[in-house]
Amino acid sequence: MTAEIQAAPHADLLTGFRAGQRTALARAISIVENGRAGFERVLHDLHADMGRAHRVGITGPPGAGKSTLTSKLALHLRTLDERIGIVAVDPSSPFTGGALLGDRIRMTNISTDPGIFIRSMATRGHLGGLATTTKEVADLLDAYGYDRVVLETVGVGQSELEIAGTADTSVVVLVPESGDSIQAMKAGLMEVADIFVINKADRPGADRLAQEIEVMLHMRLGDMPTNAGHHGVSLKSVQKAAREGVKAAAEQHGEWAIPVLKTVAQSGEGLEELARTLDQHRVYLHESGELSRRRQARLAERVRAVVERRLRRLAWQRGPGEHILESHLAALEGGEVSPYAVADLIVNQLGLGPAGGPT
Ligand SMILES: Nc1nc2c(ncn2[C@@H]2O[C@H](COP(=O)(O)OP(=O)(O)OP(=O)(O)O)[C@@H](O)[C@H]2O)c(=O)[nH]1
Numbered sequence: 001m002t003a004e005i006q007a008a009p010h011a012d013l014l015t016g017f018r019a020g021q022r023t024a025l026a027r028a029i030s031i032v033e034n035g036r037a038g039f040e041r042v043l044h045d046l047h048a049d050m051g052r053a054h055r056v057g058i059t060g061p062p063g064a065g066k067s068t069l070t071s072k073l074a075l076h077l078r079t080l081d082e083r084i085g086i087v088a089v090d091p092s093s094p095f096t097g098g099a100l101l102g103d104r105i106r107m108t109n110i111s112t113d114p115g116i117f118i119r120s121m122a123t124r125g126h127l128g129g130l131a132t133t134t135k136e137v138a139d140l141l142d143a144y145g146y147d148r149v150v151l152e153t154v155g156v157g158q159s160e161l162e163i164a165g166t167a168d169t170s171v172v173v174l175v176p177e178s179g180d181s182i183q184a185m186k187a188g189l190m191e192v193a194d195i196f197v198i199n200k201a202d203r204p205g206a207d208r209l210a211q212e213i214e215v216m217l218h219m220r221l222g223d224m225p226t227n228a229g230h231h232g233v234s235l236k237s238v239q240k241a242a243r244e245g246v247k248a249a250a251e252q253h254g255e256w257a258i259p260v261l262k263t264v265a266q267s268g269e270g271l272e273e274l275a276r277t278l279d280q281h282r283v284y285l286h287e288s289g290e291l292s293r294r295r296q297a298r299l300a301e302r303v304r305a306v307v308e309r310r311l312r313r314l315a316w317q318r319g320p321g322e323h324i325l326e327s328h329l330a331a332l333e334g335g336e337v338s339p340y341a342v343a344d345l346i347v348n349q350l351g352l353g354p355a356g357g358p359t
């Protein structure tokens with residue numbers, strides 16, 4: 001074993017964690033979140049306890065109602081006696097964050113229930129990368145025994161999309177505001193969605209957005225409804241044809257027909273259907289073998305991310321990388337050395353043997 005997973009065994013912490021003590025869970029999370037000594041060992045030791053939770057990613061544009069939806073979903077799942085862990089990635093800085101406070105207030109009514117655990121993550125200050133840390137916190141919630149682990153991220157950046165894309169089931173939340181469906185296409189949200197939710201269905205335009213999404217899903221299958229674009233044909237009839245087409249095509253290939261649901265998160269409308277659809281997707285994942293494909297992809301990605309994180313730490317935190325860089329800044333600017341030569345010097349210090357270098 002390397003130094004990373006040998007360090008600090010945290011025996012008491014693990015005992016408390018496995019006994020279901022929330023304080024131990026909170027401590028484990030803060031050790032992992034802050035990358036404190038021995039954090040990889042904690043994850044290593046708990047790895048065998050992971051893999052039971054259904055991981056649900058909830059993403060979408062800022063203010064779409066993701067937190068409201070998540071808390072209402074959690075409340076509904078509680079009535080079914082499920083235990084839910086929630087990780088919310090807060091896009092604003094932890095120091096000025098209005099959104100963080102907002103999330104806390106909106107989620108207070110559920111935060112005293114022992115069957116629910118909520119953690120808000122700050123997006124800054126993750127040397128190992130936000131996406132990896134967030135997923136590791138989700139791992140802890142899984143290992144702790146939550147039946148459902150929900151990851152809420154704002155679908156604006158690459159790492160947020162990455163987080164959503166590595167859940168077992170990804171829910172993309174959109175709202176009836178102009179350009180939303182086009183935004184979704186642009187941001188790559190279409191590619192990660194297993195379920196679309198049109199939230200704020202109490203507002204005008206929800207039906208139209210649902211129709212647009214269904215037509216887009218159908219177009220992605222490469223097969224427009226034959227009457228599309230025909231003069232006098234309503235979007236609604238195209239939607240109906242599209243929905244049927246998506247279902248038929250999915251059934252034919254044993255695939256998942258991506259549903260487009262409507263919700264009013266504030267009042268809880270549509271949440272039961274969302275919960276049912278999540279269960280259906282979980283069954284589909286099991287039966288189709290897609291679950292193990294997704295989990296293998298997730299584990300492979302994790303190994304790569306951990307290797308990269310260790311190399312980064314080795315170069316910039318433990319090793320003399322920063323020092324070598326600083327001491328060459330003037331020479332770099334003066335054109336006496338190239339960035340590649342300085343990189344060579346740093347890499348050579350890592351004790352990894354020949355590492356390519358400039359050719
Ligand atoms: N009209 C209406 N408002 C809603 C609905 N769901 C949520 N809202 C409101 O929309 C606002 C944003 O809700 P949040 O749940 O914080 O949205 P979010 O997507 O988590 O926001 P960020 O995490 O900041 O991106 C709040 O004022 C909610 O009360 C809904 O179904 N209808």
Ligand SMILES: [Mg+2]
Pocket residue numbers: 066067068088103152
């Ligand atoms: Mg939120």
